[in-house]
Amino acid sequence: MLSHRVAPRLSRKNISRARKSPLHLASFSTSSSRLSYSDTINNLKIGAHTRVIFQGFTGKQATANAIESIAWGTNIVGGVTPGRDGMHPVLETLPVFPTVKAAMRELKPDATGIYVAAHQAAAAIEEAIEAEIPLIVAVAEHIPVHDMLKIHSMLKSQSKSRLVGANTPGIISALGRCRIGFQPLPCFAPGHVGIVAKSGTLSYEAVASLTRAGLGQSLCIGMGGDVVAGTDFVDALTVFEHDRDTHGILVIGEVGGRAEEEAAAWIADYRRRTANPKPIVALVGGKLAKPGRVMGHAGAWRGLTESSAEAKYQILHAAGAVMVNHPAQFGAVMKVELERGLDALAAKVSEEKFRSEFDNVARATGTQRRGASASQLRAYHTSHRPRPASVPGNHGHRRSLHLPSAPAADLLLKHGFALTRDPPPVQVPHILSVTIDRSTRAPCLLVSDTRGNEDIPQTLSRNDKRIPFDFREGPSETDIAETLAFLRITHPHAAASARRLISALHQLFLTYEGIALDVKIAAPHEPAADADALLAWDPQFTFDDAAYRLCKRHGALHALRDVSPAALHPVELAGEADGIVYVKLGPTDRADPAYASYNIGTLVNGAGLAMNTVDALALPPHAGHAANFLDTGGKATAETVKKSFALLLADERVKVIFVNIFGGLTLGDMIARGILLAFRELGLEDRGIPVVVRIRGTNEAEGQRIVAESGLKVFAFDGFDEAAAKCAELARG
Incomplete structure (x- = not known):
């Protein structure tokens, strides 16, 4: 028998008698009032009440993780392994079911951790969605992007299940001793700072810094580093705003996507509408990321119209977040920010009432008042924080399979679209792309003029248009018409040619699991001939390498990869x-x-x-x-x-x-x-x-x-x- 604490022994006869606290019912209500995926945000509020199952439960990694998590206090009540029905061979008190629906029916779990290989993870997530498990945590890295686009299409059509991940360390409540993931437990301490992070290792550094500062953590949410994430910064910030146990917030971003800019917009609005906003401290990694390269995470590349890491840093700072340059600084800076909040409280109440209020908050946060005055604290807060020189942006991100102009043109021709033979002398062409909109978690049509390589927030330059479309349905007639209107294409032959190009790009995107398929285009106001009504040239295509590496899909296409020293060191x-x-x-x-x-x-x-x-x-x-x-x-x-x-x-x-x-x-x-x-x-x-x-x-x-x-x-x-x-x-x- 195991020497550590495990869940109470359950027989298969009475296993369906789920124990739920009032807190559980409040946090995980699935009433009919829910209408969309955004209404599942409260499912993130895990704690001691949370009943957890694992998928892939009897696997080596899941078993080891379960033993560690149970010893820490997590209420793991069982799990799922296809073809297994009985009790866990190591965790002998915990049942194993062959399907998620069976586990949901008998155990009534609030959350599931997906502990299966990346090529099986999407199917496991889909099974959990169909079983309506409130919280699904997917830790696997390198799940094919189009598999996840299908998952997000499903999520948007329901209001029961919330996804964290994929490619995330998971979610953990230090206060409630609930861990669904593989975070290093010795770093955590109960406290009142909430964390949301793209990077697992940076979040661990932040956690350790807070613990050393005596602050601890309330809830830590791993957004994950994939192209599309089930839970993003704004989702987590919304939870932290209304969580009474969270008194301060850390946001940890990196190069790639627009989540940091959306978080900045949320922070600016929150500070405008809130009399005493919770302090928010942030970091953005990847300021010196090499342009045009994927920096480890599948989503860590700067796409067309996206801001650099340095620009994101400036945007968050302007919104009111206190910025740091290394996660080891989080503890000291957050401690100062919490004390500043207490100083603001002192200015509003009498000295006697202030002492009482301060004592209450200090006990809750673990903050010890030092002899620093408010002016001294402000001096620390506004001290110079040097930043490295920024690197100019590059719109041509390179994953493992990037097809340059010649092979990309051949693919287009096979799908019925011939490009302009010679690049035309056009001053301001546009780029038409079928790519992925990370914010809406869906494919999109993207149009951008090619100006703006300078290191500024491209989303503020208003040179681009994103038109998301349903992954299952493809671009609608309205989507295409909106694209043509933005391009100001009115000539009938140019419009017909643009439609054929969009159709060909979309088919390539679906067939070969594309990431970004870009073509430069221009529509002369007075074309010399119908054949010149739409000019199209210089295609640059990027496809998901995980679909090939893990699932062996599209081998012939991936055989075209250029691995010469000129293309790859x-x-x-x-x-x-x-x-x-x-x-x-x-x-x-x-x-x-x-x-x-x-x-x-x-x-x-x-x-x-x-x-x-x-x-x-x-x-x-x-x-x-x-x-x-x-x-x-x-x-x-x-x-x-x-x-x-x-x-x-x-x-x-x-x-x-x-x-x-x-x-x-x-x-x-x-x-x-x-x-x-x-x-x-x-x-x-x-x-x-x-x-x-x-x-x-x-x-x-x-x-x-x-x-x-x-x-x-x-x-x-x-x-x-x-x-x-x-x-x-x-x-x-």
Whole structure:
């Protein structure tokens, strides 16, 4: 028998007698008043009352996660494994059902965690939606994008189920001891700061910073890093606004999409309509992301008309969010912001009443009043926060399969549309695209003029038009007419040609699971001939690589991928086989004066943390330059770490290696063993390249011990700033 606490023993006879508290009923009502998916937001309010099941329950990962989560306090009541019917072979008190509907009927769960492989995850989510489970948490990475578009089409047609994810660490209530995901539990402490984040590793850093500051967390929601997310920033902010247990809010964004701008609009409106708004502190990763590249997360690329990470930072700041440049700063800054709120309260009430109010709030937040005056706190709040120089935007994002003009033109021709033979001398062409609108979680027609490569919020320039359409139905006649009207195409032959082009692009988008299919177009006011009524040229097509890599769909198309050194750096290609995302940064020309200064090799787990590590190294006082972005992936092994070292050593510029790990699924002790393996097999000591190591999160103590007792010349640090300072010092030395 297990020594830790498990759910109360249930017999199959009385298993349907679900226990529900009044809080449960209030949070998860599914009354007929609900009319849309947006009405499921309250399903995010998990806690001690939440009855949880797992799909893929008897799998190795799900079993290990369930044991850990139950010991922490999560009320896991059973699970689902197709073809199984009985009790869990390890968690002997918990039942296993063959279908989600059977588990829903007998256990009445409030939430399900999807613990199945990515190629099976969409079907598991669909089964949970059909069973009307209130909260569905999908942690899998690399689910094909079109599979998720189908899921979102289903979600929008119902009002029972809410999705968190995919590609998320999950959702966790530190106050209610309810964890649905794989967050590192030792970092969490009950408190009153809510967190919503695209990046798992950045959210772990934020959690640890809050815990060290004595604040703790109320609810932490992983938005996830995919192209389309089941729950976004505005959804989470809406929950936090009305949650009495949440007194402060953290927002953690990154390059890609428009969620941060939508959050900024919500924050500005919230601060206008609220007398005493809760403090909101934010971070945006990816300021130095390489233009045109996917930075680890499937959604971490800057699409057509989207703002850069630096622009998002400025937009959030202008809306009233307090901005930080590294998640380790969250704890100190939020503590100051909460105290400022208490100072504002003091100005409105008598001293005697203030003492009473302060004592109540301080007990709830864990805040200890220091001797700082209000003016001192404001000085801290408004202190200069240096930011790295921004990188110009690039509208041509590159995933693993990007087809340039020639092969893209051949595909279009096969689908009945011939492009203009020679690029015309048009001053201001438009780009017509069939792509994905992340905000509406649906495909869309996008029209944008090609002006605006400058680093400004493109959504404010009013040069673009997005027209979402139903994934199952395709663009309607109204959608197409709206597109033509925006383009001011009135010539009948030009309109007919544009319709054929839209139809061909849509068919390619569906057939080959497209991400963004772009074509430059122009419609002369007085065409010389009917054949010239619509000019179309320079197609650039991007397709989802996960559909091929995981599900082996569209093999012939993916065989067209250009892996030549001109298209993809050989080191970047070498990392793919081991699930390592490597992007070389800095100038490529050795004659460039800045070439050698990009000399800090970075090895990080998690796309968000990897982006932020590159950003934060460049800030004063460090002023260092990362030679690369390297994400080991969420399931790295010691061998993966060794191969990551080999990739870094292949860059002649690297003078110091920075290992920055905050573990969730990635284990600290495994990273440490990988470092030892690299030292032994790659001869790191003989090469004379110093290694700076920072290991936090899951199994951090064991990882730190292994490094400390290794006898190797490794510089080990607990804090990021100290580690970054050492890297910069060694790189200059």
